[in-house]
Amino acid sequence: MKARSSAAALVTSGHVRINGVRETSPGHGVKTGDVLTIALDRSVRVLKIVGFAERRGDASSARVLYDELSARP
Structure with missing residues (x-):
């Protein structure tokens, strides 16, 4: 579960905003329509949640x- 721990580290270190508000609690819930702003090493990604899956799937299922909402470099 490297992805989950990496995501938690981004949140804890203050690199994630939910609807424009900095979030520092990895357990904070999100809902459909929320906009996540994620500051990565050399880019910022802005994602709008449009749905949830019942089970964990592969990357193409997650997309x-x-x-x-942001153009990736």
């Missing part, structure tokens, strides 16, 4: 659960 339909959010809209990318």
Whole structure:
């Protein structure tokens, strides 16, 4: 579960905003329509949650659960 621990580290270190508000608690829930702003090493991604899956799936399954609002470099 490297992805989950990496995501938690981003949140804890203050690199994630939910609807424009900095979030520092990895357990904070999100809902459909929320906009996540994630500051990565050399870019910022802005994602809008459009759905949730019942079970964990592969990357292509996950891509339909959010809209990318920012252009990736």
